[in-house]
Amino acid sequence: MLKRIAPDQLRLGMYVQEIPGPWMNHPFWRGSFKLEKYEDLKTLRSAKIEQILIDTTKGRDIVMEDEPKPTAPAADESTPETAAPATVERPAEASRPRQAKIVVQVGAEQERVQAARVLTASKKAIMTMFNETRMGKALDVRQALPVVHEITASVARNSGALISLARLKTADDYTYMHSVAVCALMIALGHQLGLSPEETRQAGIAGLLHDIGKMAVPTDILNKPGKLTDDEFTSVKKHAQAGHAILRGVDGIGDAALDVSLHHHEKIDGSGYPFNLKGNQISMVAKMGAVCDVYDAITSNRPYKPGWEPGHSVKRMANNQGHFDETILEAFIKSVGIFPTGSCVVMQSGKVGIVIDQHPGSLLTPKVKVFFSALTMAPLPIEIIDLATTRSGDKIASHADPAKLHLPNLETIWASAAIV
Known part of the structure; x- marks a missing residue:
């Protein structure tokens, strides 16, 4: 009672x-x-x-x-x-239906401080939840609900702020922060696809718990800094079925979380695992999970490789025929942007900068913080250019490769830009 x-x-x-x-x-x-x-x-x-x-x-x-x-x-x-x-x-009043809460959208600069707080608290919660699972304790799905609620609120205010900050992982917290990031990406994608609030919430829970099966993988394999052996990779691949087995015994778990945990590594062409499902054999929410999981994985630093630049990652995913559902991928790109927040870009003028915010409905005109010249290969005075309102006529020419431009650590620049 x-x-x-x-x-x-x-x-x-x-x-x-x-x-x-x-x-x-x-x-x-x-x-x-x-x-x-x-x-x-x-x-x-x-x-x-x-x-x-x-x-x-x-x-x-x-x-x-x-x-x-x-x-x-x-x-x-x-x-x-x-x-x-x-x-x-x-x-x-407690028994009366609650009125829908009006969410006011804000700029990325305004949301970053709150988004950072959400990420810190979420990581702590997920670390505890996952580690308890590793020790054999029963998972209580209600523990995930406050995390999903706060992530949903941050994404509603400005999706790019939290998603871009969630890329800044360390080797020690990768598994936990990856789960938080995939949760945020699933929620943003659910909004873009027009899912109901409950469907979006279930997608968020699914994203948060999609890798719970990795708690059954030995930590020395999970955190190995070098390339995995065939046997070690086989062990890692078992996390999908292990996660499904863990969640299947959890009271109150939704079908979406069960589905995504088991099928987020399936591919449209049937080359995925564990069951080589293809096309319509894969549910929509599992297709969502596949896109969100890969995007965060390839844009984040891993124990064995550095992450790719976000804009370059979106382009690579779009060119990867047979992996993703085209409709889901198109909606995903609309949700994060062609030049996602945190992307390094070069302008037609030769200025190089980092995308710091998006304009909803305008994928080609984000807000860019420029700091370097690709023409002189020298730093520039920091300047914020809002491509949706500027009259300079400057436009994004392409994604920039920080390594080829010999830029300093882009994550350091992005982190300081995020703080500012």
Whole structure:
């Protein structure tokens, strides 16, 4: 039974189903958990929260009015209470349908700070969730919901901000940040395809959990800096079926997550794995997962190779006949841009810059931060050019290869540009 109670009615052993307010504004990354630590009890009681939702079927009930409320851990705090539960009425407005929240779109510069916070919190949550799975603990899909909610909100405000920042991975956090990035890409693609909010949410959950099966792969293989042997690659390929087996036993898991975990490495021409499915044998959401998984993988630094520049990656994917569904890939390119945020480009004037924002509905006129000249091979004063509004007549000529231009570490430039 779900009950809304005041923070001072909390007791150890209760099951917290929901804490109101933004997920990142309180220290509990899980959306729901059993209250077992006195430190957590003190934190919740002192928080500026009017009500907390508990589930009495999964933990102890509220204290009777005549029973004293503990101020320190009691010897019997770990045992469920046997007293009859008091009835707590839900506020009348809680039962009313919620109105759709209006999301105001903002520029990438405005969203980057919030997007960085979302990424940091999401990585922490996914690391904990995945590592618990590696240790054999049961996965609770509700733990993923706050992560998906915050990523969805950030993508709605400005999709390029979070997606571009999610590319900046390290070897140690690649698997976790890859899952967060694919979640964001799936949500952005779902919006572009016109999926319903629930379908988009399920696609986001599927993206977040698509690689959960890698927790069954030995870490020395998963993090190997060099090329894998045939046997090691065979071991890695088993993660699709391992992930499906893990998720199949999870209460409340959706069909999309099961489908994507098993089929995100299938290809349209039948050359993928694990079942060599082709064409319409592959569901739409699995086709979405394939596109989003590959894009983030090839644009990110891996233990064994550096990532490709985003714009170059989109071009390579478009030329890779037989791998992706053309309709899904076209929608994906529209969602990230022909010159995705974070791309290195050279202008007709010879100026070189990084794409820092997109204009919805205008794939060829992003906002570019220029910093280098391909003509003089020398740095330029930093300048932001909005190709949708500028009258200079300058246009993007092509993607730029940072290596050929002998540019410094592009990720360092992009990170500083993102901070600015």
